[in-house]
Amino acid sequence: MADSPLTRAVRWDTVVGALLVVVLLLSFGFVDGFGNSLNLSFLIGNTLPIALIALPMTLLVVSGEIDLSVASTAGLSGAVMGALWNQGMTIEAIIPICLLLGVACGLFNGLLVTRLGLPSLAVTIGTLAAYRGIAQIVLGSDAVTDFPSQYLDFAAGRFDGTFVPYAFVPFLVLLVVAVVALHAMPFGRSLFAIGASEEAARFAGIRVKRQKLILFTLTGLMSSLTGVFWALHYASARYDNATGLELSVVAAVLLGGIDFDGGKGTLGGAIAGVFLLGALQNVMSLQDVSAQSQIVVTGVLLVLSVLGPRVARQISLARAGRRVAAPPPSKTPAPTP
Amino acid sequence: MTHPSDTGTAPVLALRDVSKSFGAVRALRDVSLELFPGEVHALAGENGAGKSTLIKTLAGVHRPDAGQVLLDGTPVVFHGPGDARDAGIAVIYQEPTLFPDLSIAENIFMGRQPRRALGRIDHKATHDATAQLMRRLGVELDPDRPARGLSIADQQIVEIAKALSFDARVLIMDEPTAALTGSEVARLFGVVRTLREQGAAVLFISHRLEEIFHICKRVTTLRDGAWIASEPLEGMTEDDLVRRMVGRDLDELYPKQEVTPGETALSVRRLTREGVFTDVSFEVRRGEIVALAGLVGAGRTEVARAVFGVDRWDAGEVEVDGKPLVNGAPSSAMAAGLALVPEDRRAQGLVMDMSIERNIGLTGLRTTVKAGLVDRGAERSRSLDWAVKLQVKYARIADTVATLSGGNQQKVVLAKWLATGPKVLIVDEPTRGIDVGTKAEVHRLLSQLAADGVAVLMISSDLPEVLGMADRVLVMHEGRLTAEISRTDATEETVMAAATGRAAA
Numbered sequence: 001m002a003d004s005p006l007t008r009a010v011r012w013d014t015v016v017g018a019l020l021v022v023v024l025l026l027s028f029g030f031v032d033g034f035g036n037s038l039n040l041s042f043l044i045g046n047t048l049p050i051a052l053i054a055l056p057m058t059l060l061v062v063s064g065e066i067d068l069s070v071a072s073t074a075g076l077s078g079a080v081m082g083a084l085w086n087q088g089m090t091i092e093a094i095i096p097i098c099l100l101l102g103v104a105c106g107l108f109n110g111l112l113v114t115r116l117g118l119p120s121l122a123v124t125i126g127t128l129a130a131y132r133g134i135a136q137i138v139l140g141s142d143a144v145t146d147f148p149s150q151y152l153d154f155a156a157g158r159f160d161g162t163f164v165p166y167a168f169v170p171f172l173v174l175l176v177v178a179v180v181a182l183h184a185m186p187f188g189r190s191l192f193a194i195g196a197s198e199e200a201a202r203f204a205g206i207r208v209k210r211q212k213l214i215l216f217t218l219t220g221l222m223s224s225l226t227g228v229f230w231a232l233h234y235a236s237a238r239y240d241n242a243t244g245l246e247l248s249v250v251a252a253v254l255l256g257g258i259d260f261d262g263g264k265g266t267l268g269g270a271i272a273g274v275f276l277l278g279a280l281q282n283v284m285s286l287q288d289v290s291a292q293s294q295i296v297v298t299g300v301l302l303v304l305s306v307l308g309p310r311v312a313r314q315i316s317l318a319r320a321g322r323r324v325a326a327p328p329p330s331k332t333p334a335p336t337p
Numbered sequence: 338m339t340h341p342s343d344t345g346t347a348p349v350l351a352l353r354d355v356s357k358s359f360g361a362v363r364a365l366r367d368v369s370l371e372l373f374p375g376e377v378h379a380l381a382g383e384n385g386a387g388k389s390t391l392i393k394t395l396a397g398v399h400r401p402d403a404g405q406v407l408l409d410g411t412p413v414v415f416h417g418p419g420d421a422r423d424a425g426i427a428v429i430y431q432e433p434t435l436f437p438d439l440s441i442a443e444n445i446f447m448g449r450q451p452r453r454a455l456g457r458i459d460h461k462a463t464h465d466a467t468a469q470l471m472r473r474l475g476v477e478l479d480p481d482r483p484a485r486g487l488s489i490a491d492q493q494i495v496e497i498a499k500a501l502s503f504d505a506r507v508l509i510m511d512e513p514t515a516a517l518t519g520s521e522v523a524r525l526f527g528v529v530r531t532l533r534e535q536g537a538a539v540l541f542i543s544h545r546l547e548e549i550f551h552i553c554k555r556v557t558t559l560r561d562g563a564w565i566a567s568e569p570l571e572g573m574t575e576d577d578l579v580r581r582m583v584g585r586d587l588d589e590l591y592p593k594q595e596v597t598p599g600e601t602a603l604s605v606r607r608l609t610r611e612g613v614f615t616d617v618s619f620e621v622r623r624g625e626i627v628a629l630a631g632l633v634g635a636g637r638t639e640v641a642r643a644v645f646g647v648d649r650w651d652a653g654e655v656e657v658d659g660k661p662l663v664n665g666a667p668s669s670a671m672a673a674g675l676a677l678v679p680e681d682r683r684a685q686g687l688v689m690d691m692s693i694e695r696n697i698g699l700t701g702l703r704t705t706v707k708a709g710l711v712d713r714g715a716e717r718s719r720s721l722d723w724a725v726k727l728q729v730k731y732a733r734i735a736d737t738v739a740t741l742s743g744g745n746q747q748k749v750v751l752a753k754w755l756a757t758g759p760k761v762l763i764v765d766e767p768t769r770g771i772d773v774g775t776k777a778e779v780h781r782l783l784s785q786l787a788a789d790g791v792a793v794l795m796i797s798s799d800l801p802e803v804l805g806m807a808d809r810v811l812v813m814h815e816g817r818l819t820a821e822i823s824r825t826d827a828t829e830e831t832v833m834a835a836a837t838g839r840a841a842a
Contacts, residue, residue: 184710186702193699196688202647203677203685204699204753205667263690 012257013269020276027283034286040163045156045233047278048167049074049242051271052226053249054256055178056219058270060120061253062182063215064195064262065113068124070223071245072131073105075238077227079135082144082237091148098224105131106220113216114209120216128246135239144237155232167229174222179267187211195262244295251302252277260306277301347410349374349538350395350426350507355404357390362742364390367404368564370557372507372538377529379549379570380542382559383582383776388542391559392509395540396428397421427500428509433492437485442467444484445499470498473535474528490521497528508532509540514548515632518837526552544800545829546575560584579801591805592781594788598808599623601659602792603675603761605644608653613639614816617653621761621792626783628807629796631836635813637796638680641763645677646670657761671700674760678750678767680796682743686750689739693731694720696738697753704757723752727782744775751782762786765796780806800829814838 027034034040053070060067077098084094105127112123158165182188193201194208202208226245231237256273258265277298284294348371357365365387372378382388393399394406397415405412408424415421435444442463443450451462467480476494484495493513500508510529514522529539529552541553549556550570558565558581565581583590603621608614614636621627629637643650649665656662663669670677679685687696697720698705705715721734727748731741738749747767754762764783768776783806787793797803803810810827812820812835820835 180710186706186711189695189698189702189711192695193688193691196690197684199685200688201699202667203645203679205671206699206702207668263688 011269013266013272016256016269016272016276020272020279023276023279023283027279031283031286034283037158037163039282039286041158041165043278043282044163044168045158045165046282047275048165048171048233049226049230049245050248050252050278051171051274052174052229053219053222053245054253054270054274055174055267056215056222057249057253058256058258058265058267059178059182059188059191060215060219061250061258061260062188062195062262062265063191063212064198065120065212065215066124066250066260067106067109067120067216067219067223068246068250069105069109069127069131070219070226070249071242072128072135073102073220073223074227074230074242074245075240076105076131076135076138077102077224078231078237078241079139079239081228081231082142083138085144085147085237086142091151095228098228099221102220102222102224102227103217104220105224106217107213109220110213110216114213132239132243139237139239142238144231145235147232147235147237151232152235155229156235167233175267175271182267191215192263195259195264197263247295247302248277248281248298249274251298251305255301255305273305346374348372348407349409351407351410352391352394352401353405353407355391355394355401355406357394357399357401364562365394365401365559366563368559368562370540370564370567372540374506374536374538375533376555377533377539377541377553379553379556380540380559381549381556381578381582386559386582387562388559389511390562392428392511392540392542395421395426395507395509397426422503422505425504425506426509427497427503427505427507428511429493429496429500429513431512431515432489433496435484435487435492435495438483440481440483441478441487441495441498442480444495445470445502466502467498470501473501473531474498475531476524476528488521490517490525493525494528497532501532505537507538507540509542511542512544513541514543514545519834519839522548545833546578547829549578550575558582590777590780591802592777592784593626593806594784596624596788596808598625599790602657603644603794604656604659605640606654606656608640608643608655609651610639610643610648611651614643614813617813617818619811619818619821621794623760623790623792624787625808626787626793626795626806628803628810629794629813630798630800630803630810630832631813633798635836636816637813638765640813641677641679641765641794641796644670645675645763647677668703671703671757674758676700676754676757676759676762678747678754678762678764680765680769682746682750686753687738687746690737692735693724693729693738693741693749694734696749697723697756700753700757719756720752723756724749727752727755728778744771747771747775747779751779755786759791761792761794763794763796766798767795768797768799768802800832803827803832804829812836 057067057070080101081094081098084097085091109124109127112118113120154166182191190201190206190211193204193206194211198208227242230241252274253270254260255277256265256270258270280297281294284297350372352368352370354367354369355365356363356367368387368391370391380388380391390399394401397418397420400414406415407413413424436447445467446463451459451466453459464480471478471480474494474497478491478494484492487495497508513525517525532539543549553570555567555569556578557567560582600623601620602623606618608617617640631637639648642648644655646662646665646667646669654661657673657675660673662673683689694717698716701716701719702711705712705719717734724731724734729745729748729752731745738746741749767783768779783793783795795806804827807827808824810822810832811818812822812832814836815838819838822831822835
């Protein structure tokens with residue numbers, strides 16, 4: 001939601017966008033191996049899974065919900081993809097099945113949240129474990145790698161002479177769709193209202209449960225699409241694909257200025273947050289920072305991105321409070337009756 | 338102020354030039370008040386006049402920004418409700434909060450029961466002390482009876498007994514009669530007289546003017562947070578008092594136009610939501626303002642919620658212009674031309690963090706659409722149009738509604754719903770907590786809407802508003818529609834009789 005220019009002179013999503021530019025410029029200038037087109041294509045390719053899931057996740061968090069099972073759904077899709085491939089099915093038949101599976105996973109989350117009224121945080125922590133467990137049952141510890149080469153080439157390749165991966169183009173299309181849906185369509189408008197005040201949204205005739213069910217289902221669909229992309233991009237379908245990706249997605253979305261309590265933020269900010277996180281992870285890899293340390297950085301960023309806006313609010317409240325509060329009068333003992 | 342009491346005593350508790358603000362809202366401005374022992378003093382004023390703030394200041398909940406609280410003539414500062422209680426000030430609220438599973442005696446002596454050796458509770462002493470308190474009040478209530486199942490009236494008696502056990506010298510009674518039946522009121526007044534004779538000072542708040550004249554000696558009137566007058570009630574008429582409270586004659590506050598009702602617009606038949614309301618049937622015709630009166634908790638708001646579809650109903654049907662509504666679907670109600678201005682504007686009527694423009698726009702998400710996208714130009718002009726028509730006072734249409742005053746927020750809620758061009762408008766407590774000027778504007782608006790052919794159903798706990806605005810009054814009592822009273826027959830007495838479950842006199 002656009003705040004009026006005077007109440008918030010500098011918008012957080014603009015800040016994140018500027019920060020992204022600064023990090024990119026510094027990296028070009030000072031990080032060896034950052035600016036070559038191979039590394040840039042790695043950066044984008046490795047960030048795409050986060051970015052793809054961040055699209056529906058942004059809409060979900062704006063509406064006041066969250067889905068932590070996204071990485072497990074992606075992993076389950078990859079596992080099912082590998083298992084069916086081993087069974088001899090064609091990839092053209094497998095991919096729609098995987099996407100339908102994602103729809104089912106998302107629908108299940110959504111039904112638990114909207115029909116039974118359970119908190120999405122708890123529900124999706126549960127399905128985070130459950131979906132990953134099913135993935136392991138389906139594929140065991142196998143790694144399926146022999147997918148058709150034209151699919152592998154598409155998922156890992158880039159346009160000749162550039163650093164732009166092929167897969168970036170469909171992402172851009174989905175990004176435009178998501179931006180329009182969130183910021184220009186009545187659907188998106190209703191999500192902001194739901195996130196800011198679910199009760200007021202209901203009293204305005206907005207179908208809160210239906211909108212949320214749609215969002216969870218879309219999130220499941222995008223997660224499974226990401227799972228398929230992941231298996232092809234890295235030419236490896238394993239049950240533990242994309243483990244921990246939900247952390248990166250949530251961190252990036254919150255970093256991008258989407259309010260965890262719902263009702264505030266822009267998709268532009270969220271995507272800036274995604275690529276800021278992607279760029280930082282890329283730079284850390286180039287500097288030989290271990291994967292474990294990178295997770296620490298991501299976790300700290302997550303905490304900071306939730307903490308930052310709150311600290312700012314507390315400071316401004318404290319300032320306002322000082323102006324209003326009267327000096328404490330001295331206590332006069334009450335006479336005994 | 339001169340000394341009005343004929344007993345020749347000094348005020349036991351007084352406020353002198355007290356002011357209190359909450360942010361930009363000045364709840365009390367230079368208010369003074371004197372309470373004398375052995376006297377029942379009325380506090381009069383409309384909703385939002387500052388009565389609650391005054392009570393909370395006396396009870397030590399709020400500390401005044403300016404001015405003094407005087408106890409026996411000495412300035413005191415209460416650092417919390419405990420200080421006020423220790424000073425002998427007790428507040429009896431409209432709806433007491435007792436521990437339901439504890440006995441009356443245990444409730445009264447909660448946390449300070451008489452002890453025997455080894456810190457064991459002395460149940461006999463607790464029982465006897467309670468029985469003695471009840472005798473003092475002239476009431477028969479078994480001290481060992483659990484609080485669960487006590488009527489509101491009996492619960493209030495328990496609270497009064499508790500106050501006495503603290504040696505309270507000042508009793509503040511905040512609308513104690515709002516939920517009581519006639520005989521219960523009579524008994525409560527008996528207790529109040531007993532307290533008065535025993536030398537207690539009582540501050541009595543009631544919306545029922547005849548009660549004020551019946552039991553009180555003097556009255557202090559507040560309006561919009563300002564002190565208007567403190568004077569003896571003797572020689573005053575109810576009209577005099579209303580004029581003090583409202584600051585104008587009633588005719589201006591309730592500008593009801595005479596309209597010949599048209600066809601039935603809203604038809605509710607045998608509507609039931611189990612455990613909440615039962616077998617509710619009524620119609621509202623075009624051009625009519627129908628009031629739905631009753632006590633708080635009688636089920637009025639719940640009926641409105643079910644009709645609009647926010648809650649589901651278990652049986653019955655609702656039609657707008659002959660078209661049945663889908664159960665539990667506000668969007669269906671909206672499409673049929675129904676609008677609901679809900680009771681709680683901050684939680685239900687508005688998205689507080691959203692702009693005025695977008696709040697008004699929320700009801701137009703299905704209509705101000707071009708090629709599947711929100712038509713921002715149309716949205717803005719729709720919002721501006723209605724904000725101007727309703728004279729909302731704002732700086733920029735893109736400001737959040739949280740920056741507006743309560744009255745202007747209510748206008749935004751009305752704008753949001755009027756922009757849908759409703760055939761039927763349900764307003765739930767449309768003027769609660771807003772200032773008198775805006776209140777008159779809202780009334781004029783409702784009257785004009787009815788004249789333009791809108792069917793208006795108005796839920797209100799404000800009896801003068803009900804009597805001043807409604808063509809017909811429907812009354813609910815404990816989940817059932819108990820009376821339908823025409824404009825000519827509607828008086829405070831007939832409406833209250835039906836609302837409290839007494840047969841109309």
